[in-house]
Amino acid sequence: MAEVPNKQIIFKSFIVGAPKVSDMELKVGSIKLQVPKGSGAVLVKNLYLSCDPYMRGRMREYYGSYIPPFVPGLPLEGFGVFRVIDSDHPDFLPDDLVTGITKWEEYSLINKTEGWRKILSTDVPISYHVGLFGMPGFTSYAGFYEVCSPKKGDFVFVSAASGAVGQLVGQLAKMHGCYVVGSAGSDQKVNLLKNKLGFDDAFNYEEEKDLDAALKRCFPDGIDIYFENVGGAMLDAVLLNMRDHGRIAVCGLVSQHSVSDISGTHNLINLITKKVRMQGFLMSDYLHLFPQFLHQISEYYKQGKIVYIEDMNEGLENAIDAFLGLFSGKNVGKQVIRVAYEN
Template sequence: MEKERDGNGEGVPLLVENKQILFKGYINGIPKETDMELKAGGKIELRVANGSSRILVKNLYLSCDPFMRGRMIFSRASYIPPFVPGSVIEGFGVSRVIDSDDPDFRPGDLVVGLTGWEEYSFIRKDQQLRKIQHHDIPLSYHVGLLGMPGFTAYAGFYEVCSPQKGDYVFVSAASGAVGQLVGQLAKLHGCYVVGSAGSSKKVDILKNTLGFDDAFNYKEETDLNAALKRCFPSGIDIYFDNVGGAMLDAALLEMRVNGRIAICGMVSQQDLSNPDGIRNMFCLISKRIKMQGFLQSDYLHLFPQFVKDMVSYYQQKKIVYIEDMNEGLESAPAALVGLFTGKNIGKQVILVSHE
């Protein structure tokens, strides 16, 4: 790199190389590394044109999230538009402002929002952009603990699940970016919490690092109903569902009367052209179960309280957060693919650049 504009915006910025990860074309099933391409050699000028209302940022951390797979499929209806083949992949990231034509953002500001999978990006504040206020929290946590996954856990548990002290709570994909926080919030609320995960190492983390009361490896269970009966002999009050499919079907049979199910994700079904049906829906009637899908964006009015609460929990060491950090932009495709094969433990993040 040659020279960036300084914090006062002085000097003439020069052209620098801008590595990018491009989306090659729409997919079927699980994404592969070959569905993405590293492009090097492109140049970018570290200057924002007057009147553009754009913000130039240097990307520091990029987030890998399951919703990004939905943007790689053209035919499936989703809540966010698909990627355009040949374009830079987009996701949440932590960045430092280099230059700006927006008075709300100045050079040197640390921000989090939707950005490109590249070293430098031109973005606008309508891309869910906000300044980072809590500089005593690790920067990468702003796409995890204090980012979309953290807020998903917070809104889903408190608003959709309506927890009560003493509830029996089951969390699937419990060692992931969302599940690990749901379980810890439930414990702080006075609940009994069990999680499922896909390896013995993850099960050990759930019980011995994250404080779950119990956990099991679903890949080692020949009968999911038996596993849930073993963990919840009196039944389940709350199921926070990240996987759908057979686990949801089994959980329905074990729910207690007036139970609540938050449908957060369907990762077990995402690579199926003909997703599995759910056979035990009659339980919704006989047990008067509330089952609700949701998006964290439905509850943005709660975001300030969420940040206040989570910062407090973290500072008091009431919550821990586990990350899986890959280094280098070139590692991003493999990291994203790993989400759908259970490779990651915790929140998957890409370190693009140190400050």
């Protein structure tokens, strides 16, 4: 069988600071649309690729992380939605629609299928399987219910609130009977938080001279739960405003992916005086809850109780910009790349 051209986003070399355009490149390789017999591999056509902040951690040399680094010279990897074209694996057959880890290219030959999940129902947008019904949505679900110990009436603050994770956290907290405020980096996002995502209040942190004052304005009685996605100055301001026995779920510190946290966190003394629990977590600790999550969130979605905002980018040609946009806050909602429309 002849080879076909295969556009790929190649990871060039390990980086130190913030990811840059020059750290990746679009190349056109070639691939046979056939799985070698006996390989146990699966050949897929990628439809959607997910841009996620954790991928920054795979761009540096191995440092004992929970996930190995990308390999320089090979395509990036990440969550995606894809169609099986050919298969030597008994669980995945041609035409199956699947979500799981794939590579940043048009077609991928893959022999690691751990964590792959067949998409059986197409009554929700299939790209949502890397967002609302995927790792980010599950991170919101596990983080909110399992880490935040939420109670009705709690005052909840979510940073990066319109992002892939934050937007669902806010909606779950509202359904739980909490008072929910979000922060984001543009007036457009603040508008979405208040008018589309149902947050009680929201503010544009770029427009606030004093984050402590902004939080005191939004939470005159303090914060019970902080869902932490950004770190840096926001964390310090939140620490000044926590209530007794507050909880901070540390999901991401996106401000530190890029700048290795030069300024530091200065107000940890408040953990003691307010008896605050600050808990880092990864959704992978809670995978036993995934079926329950999928069922529950699908129901909420179908009942119109939750919405989900995607920032859709067309084509691998725009993939590098889309990925970099995560770290400058350019994305509005979950950042996704549409690699191909299906015929």
